[in-house]
Amino acid sequence: MPVPVAAPRYDRAQLTPGIVHIGLGNFHRAHQAVYLDDLFGLGEGHDWALIGAGVRAPDAAMREVLLAQDGLSSVIELAPGAHSARVIGAMIDFVAVQPGNAALIATMARPEIRIVSLTVTEGGYYIDPNTGTFSPDHPDIQADAARPDAPDTAFGAIIAALKMRRAAGVAPFTVMCCDNVPHNGHVTRDAVVGLARLFDAELADWIHASVAFPNSMVDRITPATGDRERAMAADLGLDDAAPVTCETFRQWVIEDKFPAGRPALEKVGVTFTPHVDKFETMKIRILNGGHAIIAYPGGLADIAFVHEAMADPQIRAFLNRVLTAEVLPIVPPVPGQDLNDYKALIIERFSNPEVADTVRRLCLDGSNRQPKFIIPSIRDRIATGGSFDGLVLLSALWCRYCFGTTESGAEIAPNDPNWERLVAVAQAAKDRPAAWLEMEDIYAEVGRNPAVIESFTTALKAIWARGSRAVIADYLGQ
Template identity: 40%
Template sequence: MSEVIRIHSAKASGRIGIVHLGLGAFHRAHQAVYLERYRQLSGDGAWGVSAANLRGGVALVDALREAGHRYHVAEYRDREHLTLREIGAIEETHFTGRDKNAGSDTEGSWGRDREALLVRLTSTDVRLVTLTVTEKGYFLNPATGSLLGEDPMVAADIATPQAPCTAPGILVEALARRRALGLPPFTVLSCDNMPNNGQRTRAAVVQLAKHRDAALADWIARTVAFPCSMVDRIVPAMTEADFARLAELGVDDPNAVVCETFAQWVVEDDFPQGRPDWETVGVEMVDDVAPFETMKLRLLNGSHSLLAYLGAPEGIETVVDAVSRPDLRALLHRYMLEEAAPTLAMPEGTDVAAYAESLLVRFSNDSLKHRLHQIAMDGSQKLPQRWFEGARHCYRLGEAAPCVALGTAAWIRYTAGRDRQGQAYPVDDPLAWRFAELHDWHDGDVPALVAAFLGMDDIVPPALAAAPGFADAVTAAYRTLVDQGLDAALAAMVRA
């Protein structure tokens, strides 16, 4: 390592102004970093963070407590240039998920710190709640946006709203308490990769509140701000090699995260109760996030998904391994510029081609080992906004979407849970059980299998499934992938 810049955290403020739901690596490497930089620059002590893990393990929460809520973020420009930040913006942590050691799903096994979190959410100091709970954490149908009321966790929140399990349930209960106390509502800022994420968060919360109290739902809809945001930073899961590299620099931190140097945060400026002056640390405060959000979802996230589903079953481990192949790099270039870019409506002056080229450079950062299987998680929740809406728009414009057709075929193959060598891997998706059933029912009948997957209208827009030639293109690509492998499928794309 030729250059290491070390930045220590600012003094803790002791004042909690933000509650964050979803204490994962992305929040710790993105929003918390922006808040740390803001606190160091401004000295404003009103925006300390109380963060909660809702579904992950309790170990991270307790480890952060033991470390005094200090941890490190290693930002790699490349293998030789590293900025090592100590972060102290998170000043309190909670665990509200199920204790896996409790051995049951009884009430006693849920929500160790739930009441403490709800008390924090009713503090007059708390003016903002942020979320990174992943797409599935909102419990919305990806295609329609309706609440998944039949989900056991949502059903539990409907039955016992004072003891919520889900993020929407926690927000409803906290807002109900604030309303009863005569306190103004906090602002709710989603930082997850969903189109119109603020509106979707509002929909989840209001729909759930209606099951409890129509007047409460109306109050939330009228008084609570749900601004949209777009977040961008590549944050792979930590590996033993990452921890070893940090140890060589004298950093023994089990809570550390690694990421790229690049970071972007675009936020709709709608904060009735106030907010940090984020502009001072590079946050883009805008009137409309949607164009930036769509560009990032379709170009960056859509490209990541292409690499994941095409590469992982072939034994390609990471993003950098995948983009090192000229044929996969060419596929991404074609997808971004020929299929995704024409579906965008960007503000004047936006250089989409330059953005696409910058993504290929970022994907080539060999200091990050972003595993393709990690990216492939939860495809049923991600692909509607990453691929299918854009592809539907292509067909509406009279154009085909061959890259998305190939990607869809690769996704269907991936959900079978076996690679080209026949080795099994876990399919980490809330609908994995349904995928397994479809593969069992249609084993050997490729057109029927493809039709069954395209027929899942909670994932694939019916207009896309019925678009002339799309099902045939997916079927042909699937056959080539299964019978001849990735090289042949990419060669067929070139010929086309």
């Protein structure tokens, strides 16, 4: 029997824009857009509709798809043994994607735009991993500083729009990061202010003093769209060139700092709290760290899907032990949340076979994700005097994965923006394991710690000598 598809429960012709969102990928359409669609369905917030935007070539392709669908997007929620589908109507326009971002800047400068939000990926904030702060030396940033009136980055466009608003006497919009980055509001502020400071110190000071950058924590497992997802949409009668599938769980925790106003998202399940950092640490260390813990042993074992990795008794036990013994003890208490219950929820979510999230997706972009999701936990274990052998073993498994072949000998296709470099270092590390830890931009002082070097060297040599399963078995038997 066909699954009924829910349609927007409001008149889209009555919507007016209040938010420009940069980066219309799957996560945004399964998360922020769904919350807004829920709010509009209550008959509220109709002046907070979305205008889509982007600054990269893939954004132009997404614009073409979504405008052909009148901005509508289908979201298929995947519970074990059951699917539900809905059409989201929260977006009413999509700005032209063009070099210099003139159309985007003009749109963000419009007085009715009170929030500019972003999902530009974890690696899109120009962070120096050695300092954890904005790096002004990246060629993209230097290029925008040289031509601030025709910038190519999202941050340059935000600065140009804020400058136009100030000149016109229009209050600044709030900049709301929706990416999975620790302290994402502060990171976004540092990128915007740091870029502005390169060419207009007075403007940078004004932005720092006048513009709100609330921190937030976002969570929903949202796989990439492929043939399976498009076939699923077609089976439901959905004519959507870019359908989104996701788990049923979703969470959004936001710092309530919106001087220009905000939609009443608390009415549809969003948590507004001054304790975003605690929720964020819990999620990043347990969920995102947990993804990494299962990703690389799964990838080396040629396991395709996350739920299949979770069905592997050893990988599941490895996840449980590392989280329980090494991660949970360093996660600060979270208001109203039992960390063991949260860990159990994460394990249940990872095990959902309907989501069909891929191990390859979890292995993607380790050079950006490891410094955010794993290495801070190692750093905290060092500081507290706790053991870190499981976390360091995970780093060794990542190194072995980046050698470029699975343990069956199958070639691993490039899976990181820095893949060539990682492969070269991983090949050198086969003979001299410390070479891996000497990537200062990834490991910094953690890679110089003698105990970490010893643990990593032992683990990587053992993986090459006896295979990852034997080494994980040793860890589990401790």
